[in-house]
Structures are given as structure tokens and as C-alpha cells.
Amino acid sequence: MSTRTGTQTAFVFGGGQGIGRATARKLAASGVRIGIADLNAAAAREAADEIGSGFDVETAHAGVDITNIDDTRAAVAHLEGALGPVTIVVNSAAIVSNKLFVESEPEDWRRMIDVCLFGPLNILHVVLPGMRQRQFGRIICMASDAARTGQSRMSYYAAAKAGVIGLVKSVAQEVGRDQITVNVVSPGATNTELRKAREEETRRNIGEEKYAERQKRVLRQYPMGRLGEPEDAAAAIAFLAGPDASWITGQAISVNGGFSML
Numbered sequence: 001m002s003t004r005t006g007t008q009t010a011f012v013f014g015g016g017q018g019i020g021r022a023t024a025r026k027l028a029a030s031g032v033r034i035g036i037a038d039l040n041a042a043a044a045r046e047a048a049d050e051i052g053s054g055f056d057v058e059t060a061h062a063g064v065d066i067t068n069i070d071d072t073r074a075a076v077a078h079l080e081g082a083l084g085p086v087t088i089v090v091n092s093a094a095i096v097s098n099k100l101f102v103e104s105e106p107e108d109w110r111r112m113i114d115v116c117l118f119g120p121l122n123i124l125h126v127v128l129p130g131m132r133q134r135q136f137g138r139i140i141c142m143a144s145d146a147a148r149t150g151q152s153r154m155s156y157y158a159a160a161k162a163g164v165i166g167l168v169k170s171v172a173q174e175v176g177r178d179q180i181t182v183n184v185v186s187p188g189a190t191n192t193e194l195r196k197a198r199e200e201e202t203r204r205n206i207g208e209e210k211y212a213e214r215q216k217r218v219l220r221q222y223p224m225g226r227l228g229e230p231e232d233a234a235a236a237i238a239f240l241a242g243p244d245a246s247w248i249t250g251q252a253i254s255v256n257g258g259f260s261m262l
């Protein structure tokens, strides 16, 4: 079994808030050392400080722009300098779209692909050589059910996230023999800052009354009768990062209250 004993070291990209931060807390609760990397360097520091004081684990933080491979390499080097070789990598960093495709511009697509597809490409390319050398790794990337079912006003976000699923499945085939698993967690609508910002924009655009109706319609799409909380996705990510998931690789697992059943 490709399990590894001893303390694990997880780097959470986009761990400054939302699902990433909840995941970092969840992993820290089981004794994992935590490195937080985020474009928002202040949020990365705050998350690392909060987790370091709340749990008995070592933490470190780094500002990073995952669209840039040199920056990503520097952040990994900095975190490994502080915490040792990484064994678990979670990429939760993303931006979101809220435009009809015909109203979007190539610049919108480019930024999206940069963060949501080039970001994971950069991260995987930076961390995999070390993991292969050490013959162990757990990598979890985030997609979205928008990529699996399609979603209006999210076309280029969905396209980037579908790319992540293809990337993960293919890389998983290449590195399985190195005892590295690579999986995707695909959340449905989850109450995080990312979603709140998009919802606020929609509320402004369509007005209070229509927004309330829309909320009811959205909830009806969720058999479990509620939207997700960051801890819902974090639990699945922590499972995939843990010793009980050593024979799970190349999978896209939806955590979505039944929104889609794929």
C-alpha cells in the first residue's frame, strides 16, 4: 500500500480563504504541517497564523501568483525551506466568471485560462519532480460541476475546469507508478467568498425580488436542500490526501448535495 507514515506536509494554493482555508484547517487537525500560498499574501499569512495557533502543527505562508511558473517555483522552494518536502498539494486557487459567452472578450478568457488552467499546470510541473524522486505524493485539484454539466454565464470558467479534469486524469496515468495520486474534487455551489462575490453581482444586476426567486430555484436543484459549506469540500479533499485513499487516482469526485449525479 502506498501509504507513508510520519508527519505529512501539505501546501494549499489559494488557502487564504474559502475551501482552501477550510481544507488547511481540516488537514492541520490531523497533524499535517501546513504551507499556505495565495495571491493575497496577507490572507496567506493570516490563515497560517490562525492555523498555527489553533492546531499543534508547524505552518508557513507565501504570496504567489500561480499564473507564473517562476513565482510558483519560488513559493514552493520557500515553503519547503520552512517545512520540508511537500507530500500533499491542494490547488484551490481560482477566479470565477459571470458573463454570457457572447458578451465576453478574449481578455476574459485569457485571464481565466491563466489562473484556472495554467495555474494547475504550473503547480503540477513544479511539485511532481520532487514527489517522483521521493516516490510519494497526493495531489488534489479543484474543478467545478459547471465543467461537468455546463453552466450558463460560466462558459470559459467551465472550459478551464474541464481542462483541469483532463490534465489530472492524464497525469495520474503517468505518475501512478511513483506512488503519486492525482484527483479532482468538483464542488457544487459552496458558500465562500468566491460565490458570495458572484452572487452579489447577480443581485445587483437583477434586483432583490428576482434574486429571491432565483435563490429558491437554485436550492430546488440541490436534493439535499442546502448549498455547500467550505467544510463539505474540505472533507473530501482531506480524505483523498489521507492514507485510506491510496488506491484512488485519476478521479473527479463531485461534492454537491446531489446537484448532478455523474
Ligand SMILES: NC(=O)c1ccc[n+]([C@@H]2O[C@H](COP(=O)([O-])OP(=O)(O)OC[C@H]3O[C@@H](n4cnc5c(N)ncnc54)[C@H](O)[C@@H]3O)[C@@H](O)[C@H]2O)c1
Pocket: 013, 014, 015, 016, 017, 018, 019, 020, 037, 038, 039, 040, 043, 064, 065, 066, 067, 091, 092, 093, 094, 095, 115, 119, 142, 143, 144, 145, 186, 187, 188, 189, 190, 191, 192, 193, 194, 195
Ligand atoms: N465556491 C463555489 O461555489 C465553488 C463551486 C465550484 C468550484 N469551486 C472551486 O473550488 C475552489 C475554491 O473555491 P473558493 O470558493 O474557496 O474560492 P475563494 O475565492 O474563496 O478562494 C480562492 C483563493 O484563490 C486565491 N487566488 C486567486 N487567484 C490566484 C492566483 N493567481 N494565484 C494564487 N492564488 C490565487 C484567492 O486570493 C483566494 O484566496 C476553486 O478552484 C473554485 O473554482 C468553488
